[in-house]
Amino acid sequence: MPLGWLFLIVLLIAALGYAAGRRRALAGAGGSLRAMHSLPTAYGWNVAMAVLIPSLLVLAVWSLASPFVLDRTVAPMMAGQDGEIGLLMSDVRRVAEGLDLLGEDPASVSLEGLRERLAGAGVALGQDVSAATLAAAARYKELGARSALLQSVLVLAVALGMGAWAVRRTTPALRARNEVEWGIQGLLIAAALVAIATTIGIVLALIFNTIKFFQLYPASAFFFGTTWSPSFGGGSSLGILPLVWGTLYISLIALLVAVPLGLFSAVYLSEYASPRVRAWAKPMLEVLAGIPSIVYGLFALLTVGPALLAVFGSGGLGWMQGGTAVITAGLVMGIMLIPFVSSLSDDIINAVPQAMRDGSLGLGATQSETIRQVVLPAALPGIAGAILLAASRSIGETMIVVLGAGAAARLSLNPFDAMTTITAKIVSQLTGDQDFTSPEALVAFALGMTLFVVTLGLNILALWIVRRYREQYE
Template sequence: MTLSWLVLSILAVSAIGYVLGRQRALNSAGGDSRGLHSLPSYYGANVAMWTIVPAFAVLIVWLLAQPIYVNSRVLDLLPDSAVAEGGSLGLVMSDVRRVADGLDVAVSQGAMTREEARLISNEATDVRERLGEVGVALGSTVSDDVLVGAQQYRSLNATGYTIMSIVVVLIAFGGAAYSFMRSNAAFRARNVVEKGILALLMFAASVAILTTIGILFALLFNTIEFFRLYPASEFFFGTRWAPSFSGRGGASDLGVLPLLWGTFYISIIALLVAVPVGLFSAIYLSEYASPRVRSIAKPLIEILAGIPTIVYGLFALLTVGPLLVSMFGKDTLGWMSGGTAVMTAGLVMGIMLIPFVSSLSDDIINAVPQAMRDGSYGLGATQSETIRQVILPAALPGIVGAILLAASRAIGETMIVVLGAGAAARLSLNPFEAMTTITAKIVSQLTGDADFASPEALVAFALGMTLFVLTLGLNVFALYIVRKYREQYD
């Protein structure tokens, strides 16, 4: 049974259980709902809850645990020579999964039967020829051991999914039967259902916290592994970024300072564009614009936030970059040699951040009580004086929060940097030179067939941890500023 059919089966059992549980409760009260402790719908919901929750809990745990178990079993079955030829455990398992997927495609397209795929021998050449008939390419580097491992991988997965389907369906029926038998007039169904919903709400509230903890530990463990292979002092204080994977060159220089500088330089230029434009537009929309103009201008500004970042990157590469070259290139001032530069990425990123600053600032300014405006006008202040001396100071904590949110968004941007700023890691004050950022290098370091046992691949996690700490420090600083300048208004 496929996963989709399994889920639909559980939902169908829960729907039937809802109807039967509700009807059983009514029958126990002689058909009069006034004789029930709870509303009839609670009895049906109790049966549905006991059907869905245990079954889905087992299903999710099984789907998470089965790949770990199957991978360990397949690696135990593979000889040491297969791992030695593959270079690392991760690459060997990648080959095994690729070949297993090829066998699945061959079976689905009729190139071989399931029995033939299950009984694959070590005749690798024959297997490749048969799979080649349906366009399933295994590659010449696939060894006989990997083919056997792929067969074991398919077999273990198929057995695991079969057992999972049986266990999950039995749990669904067991939960439905258990709750169905308890559906009587004296049963406190409402209490049970509301406790279940409360537990669900608590779980939903914990997802963000648990996800953050999981990300932190994933970064932390791989960062520790990186610093076992590469000196921390050279990483944090090195001024040269020149990774070289094993077998492709000499030793690597993995200094993070050029990437940090590129990240902050591009972000600063972006904020210099976004903050004035966004803040001034928010002041105009909230204090000066008529309702008609505001109803048109505000949605148009917010459309910028819905444009994909890849579109901004193409805009930087094809429009802004050539425009800057025509203004500051070799034929004019001679400052800019190519379209990819810090200024290109900074300007486009600033345009992207305008709606973040504008919309948040506009909402914060509108939240300032009207009584403060009226009091200022009553004391003889003009509108501009009221904005400068009353409204902006009152909205300052929220405006600072909006600006720092935009800064965090700028620090984490990738596609605009890749297409607009280039890939050169350098320390320079010239905004018309190509530079790169931490996020762009994280992508490049994890692209391709990377050996995760090498410092050149693990450095991506160290870069991610560095970015995480910097963003956390920025948020702590924002919280300090907001608390220091926060004022309470009646």
């Protein structure tokens, strides 16, 4: 039975259960609401939830787990074949799926021309179907059908059984509202746990593949290697240092652009600007933060790069070879970060108590002296937090560097050289068809792990500083 139908049938059972539970409770109380513990709908929901939650849980777990179990059971049949077991199994799955599409019986199907017929049905195979593959596919198909049947039976049995049980125990005295609310609270907690599951998912995905990478490639060569030259034929050197250097250099330039501009804008907006100017200038500046990074990437590649090349390139000063360079990406990323720095600093400057300003102005300081000697020092920890957040943002930024910084990994001090970053290399190693057994693809996970650890560290530090600072003036 297709999953969609199964799902609809479960919903139908739940709806019937709702009606039955509500009616039974009302009948038991002789139609009088005063004799019931909860409102009639609560009894209905109680039954419906008893049906839905366990049966959908079974449905989901079975759907997720059955492919693995099938693979495990069928894999031994292919053990004697030459070739990588993962690839063989994906062929087996494809043949099984193709036989379904062709509507042919695996017991009587001829191997002759099977690959062509499968291709005709839209199933492309890398090699001809061997007898062992066909046998495994037949077994796979048989087991798959059995598993689907078993799943349907089990899910329906759970739905009906839980429904019947819930209806039977429905009496007017049942504390239906409390039970329903427990159920809902459970769902709410489950939703909150998604956030934790995401973190766990990220960490596990990174750790497992990073370990696999370090089994193929020595960790010391990765962390201390100074050349990055992946070649999918093997024998590549995958040293992270040039990428780290490129990342830090671009971030540094971005911060050199964003911090002064953002900070001065924030000071002007919060201390000098009239309410009218502030009312339109602040949202305008924040538009810069709402623009997707792909737009900045294109801007770097097609507008800023050529413009810089015209000044610093061979036609001008002759320092720059191509439009994509550290300075291009850094400049554009700096523009992107201006509103990030300015709105965070603005909040922090506004949180400095007015009494401190009044005190300073009362002693005869000018407004700029007040800002430089009283407000900014008081806001300094918060501003440092904002800058750290901006730095973490710039380290993790991808599209600007992919388009604007170039692809060459090199260790150089010249900001007009093309360099590349961790994020750009993750994209280039993982887009397209990859083979997850080669160090050249797996290195992306090690790069991702490095990126995750560094940005997480910066974020935790920044959030800690900002929070501590907030408490200081509250």
